[in-house]
Amino acid sequence: MLFDVEVKISLKSGMLNPEATTIERSLDLLGYEVKNTKTIEIIAFQIEGEDGEAIKEDVVDMCERLLCNPVIHNYEINVISQNLE
Amino acid sequence: MKLMLFHRTWNKGDVMKIGVIRFPGTNCDRDVAKAIGLVGMEAEYVWWNNQNLTDFDGVVIPGGFSYGDYLRAGAMASITPVIDGIKALVKEEKPVLGICNGAQILGEIGLVPGVFITNENPKFNCEWVDLKVSSTRTPFTKDFKKGQTVKIPIAHAEGRFYTEDIDLLKDQDQIVLQFKDKNPNGSMEAITSICDESGLVCAMMPHPERACEEILGSTDGLNFFKGFL
Numbered sequence: 001m002l003f004d005v006e007v008k009i010s011l012k013s014g015m016l017n018p019e020a021t022t023i024e025r026s027l028d029l030l031g032y033e034v035k036n037t038k039t040i041e042i043i044a045f046q047i048e049g050e051d052g053e054a055i056k057e058d059v060v061d062m063c064e065r066l067l068c069n070p071v072i073h074n075y076e077i078n079v080i081s082q083n084l085e
Numbered sequence: 086m087k088l089m090l091f092h093r094t095w096n097k098g099d100v101m102k103i104g105v106i107r108f109p110g111t112n113c114d115r116d117v118a119k120a121i122g123l124v125g126m127e128a129e130y131v132w133w134n135n136q137n138l139t140d141f142d143g144v145v146i147p148g149g150f151s152y153g154d155y156l157r158a159g160a161m162a163s164i165t166p167v168i169d170g171i172k173a174l175v176k177e178e179k180p181v182l183g184i185c186n187g188a189q190i191l192g193e194i195g196l197v198p199g200v201f202i203t204n205e206n207p208k209f210n211c212e213w214v215d216l217k218v219s220s221t222r223t224p225f226t227k228d229f230k231k232g233q234t235v236k237i238p239i240a241h242a243e244g245r246f247y248t249e250d251i252d253l254l255k256d257q258d259q260i261v262l263q264f265k266d267k268n269p270n271g272s273m274e275a276i277t278s279i280c281d282e283s284g285l286v287c288a289m290m291p292h293p294e295r296a297c298e299e300i301l302g303s304t305d306g307l308n309f310f311k312g313f314l
Contacts, residue, residue, distance in 0.1 A: 015247075016205065016245075016271070018203050018204065018205060018206065018207035022207060066156070066160060066163075067156070069157060069193065069200055071199070071200050072200055072202060
């Protein structure tokens with residue numbers, strides 16, 4: 001069975017995000033007043049497997065070992081089966 | 086000049102041999118090899134897929150942009166075979182120095198505490214800075230006096246030091262270098278170099294290899310390489 005996986009990686013709350021600050025300032029220059037700007041990285045891929053839960057466990061492993069740095073990042077995992085019977 | 090270009094080593098004879106790790110995108114490897122030669126040791130380049138480093142008396146992970154800084158600076162390099170070799174070397178209590186991208190890699194693999202992330206002002210920052218030597222217990226800073234000021238350049242966009250437990254670093258004397266007078270990247274407590282608990286693994290954002298000859302403006306960097314002796 002083919003699964004779509006999406007990993008959303010964001011900085012832990014309270015961490016300084018210079019990219020987001022710069023975006024917010026630039027939006028202000030255009031006349032848009034926004035606040036609490038964040039940047040979130042999404043990594044998406046497909047993976048073969050039998051069971052969504054087992055795949056999620058694997059993806060947690062991927063996050064801890066490579067995709068994220070647990071010191072500074074939070075991550076959110078979405079696993080969606082392509083089999084819609 | 087031929088020797089420099091076509092041989093892998095700088096010096097011959099029975100001298101200490103230091104591995105200079107190379108990843109795709111490393112760009113300070115030759116500067117580091119030259120600095121190692123200047124203090125009378127032999128440098129040998131080590132490719133990222135080499136897992137056996139037992140021949141070496143220590144290693145330097147030089148600066149650059151390994152794997153294009155994809156994902157995060159140092160993230161890709163942190164899962165290569167040479168990292169296992171470096172970890173084995175650390176178990177043998179041999180010194181390891183990570184400079185700039187090398188420091189980011191040491192943070193990623195957890196050999197030193199904390200991480201180096203995007204500068205507060207998110208641009209590439211290349212300038213000479215004054216640094217305070219905060220700890221002299223690492224081999225690389227043993228020839229300095231505690232509190233001494235050294236002049237070494239920085240060149241990075243991801244050099245802001247962050248750790249979850251700053252008090253632990255203070256208690257264990259793991260803060261090696263701090264920016265003096267100004268904090269150019271917003272690092273926590275102006276820290277720009279830390280070491281592991283043993284002091285043998287040291288990560289530093291400034292480039293000592295760029296401060297090893299008078300003509301470059303400073304020779305303060307030489308002592309870091311003498312640390313292997």
